[in-house]
Amino acid sequence: MDATENDVFDAFDALGLDRRLAVTADTVENAWHALSREAHPDAETGDAATAATLNRAKATLAGAGSRLRHWLELSGVEPPRHGAVDxxxxxxxxxxxxxxxxxxxxxxxxxxxxxxxxxxxxxxxxxxxxxxxxxxxxxxxxxxxxxxxxxxxxxxxxxxxxxxxxxxxxxxxxxxxxxxxxxxxxxxxxxxx
Structure with missing residues (x-):
């Protein structure tokens, strides 16, 4: 679940989701809730690093723009920093x-x-x-x-x-x-x- 320095962070994987754009905000939220309950530092099995990874994954996938950019990066495609303006x-x-x-x-x-x-x-x-x-x-x-x-x-x-x-x-x-x-x-x- 956690990415090492050599690994690319995969928010989809961190939340146990398939790597696809067409994921609803509810799906992201539900996956985060299910995993973060166990990972919360106050929980018996909790771990601060895992909780931070889950929070980062949720933040990455919650917004359409950040999800799209992350999906492109994971696909090996450099997302535009400043897109062409039509x-x-x-x-x-x-x-x-x-x-x-x-x-x-x-x-x-x-x-x-x-x-x-x-x-x-x-x-x-x-x-x-x-x-x-x-x-x-x-x-x-x-x-x-x-x-x-x-x-x-x-x-x-x-x-x-x-x-x-x-x-x-x-x-x-x-x-x-x-x-x-x-x-x-x-x-x-x-x-x-």
Whole structure:
């Protein structure tokens, strides 16, 4: 289960799972729970190193992007560090940048507002920024889920020795997940402010 210095860490193997992309988050969670109960350092048979390996495996496989990159690495394919940006992704990049900049501007104005009236006047722009960011987050999530829906296809392609589609998806997925996290952060700031 534990990787030595010469071995490549295999999160799938660590959790006793088949090496395939099309594994659900529930499957990863259930495998982790079953193994981590015994490995927890407080358990009679527990071992801190094994528990750490299981936690690392869960973290690696929990997110679609990290799972895809790990799967590619285990397949001997170097995942893209910075994927090619096609026209559609470039358009989305510009949209993300614009909406996040609008949210940041509202957050800055709200932080600088000193009176109840000035804060109240920012309620409408804050709501508009929150809605635009939530709408964008929805679009990003749909695009990410569309890529995840192709994971079985990537598994089948890999069995035939082809990784082109998976590589293209890995680059795109990296951007989508990063932008999703940024949108979530802005939404929390807009709501809690």
């Amino acid at each position: 026209g559609d992704l470039m358009e989305l990049f510009a949209r993300v940048g614009g909406i996040l900049a609008e949210a940041d501007a509202v957050l800055k104005q709200r932080a600088e507002a000193t009176t109840a009236l000035s804060k109240a006047l920012l309620a409408e722009p804050a709501f508009a920024a929150q809605k635009a960011t939530q709408d964008l987050l929805g679009r990003l999530q749909r695009e990410r889920l569309a890529i995840e829906a192709r994971f079985s296809e990537f598994d089948a392609d890999a069995a035939a020795g082809s990784f082109e589609n998976a590589l293209a998806a890995a680059g795109r997925l990296g951007f989508l997940e990063k932008w999703e996290a940024q949108c979530r952060g802005r939404i929390v700031s807009l709501i809690s402010g």
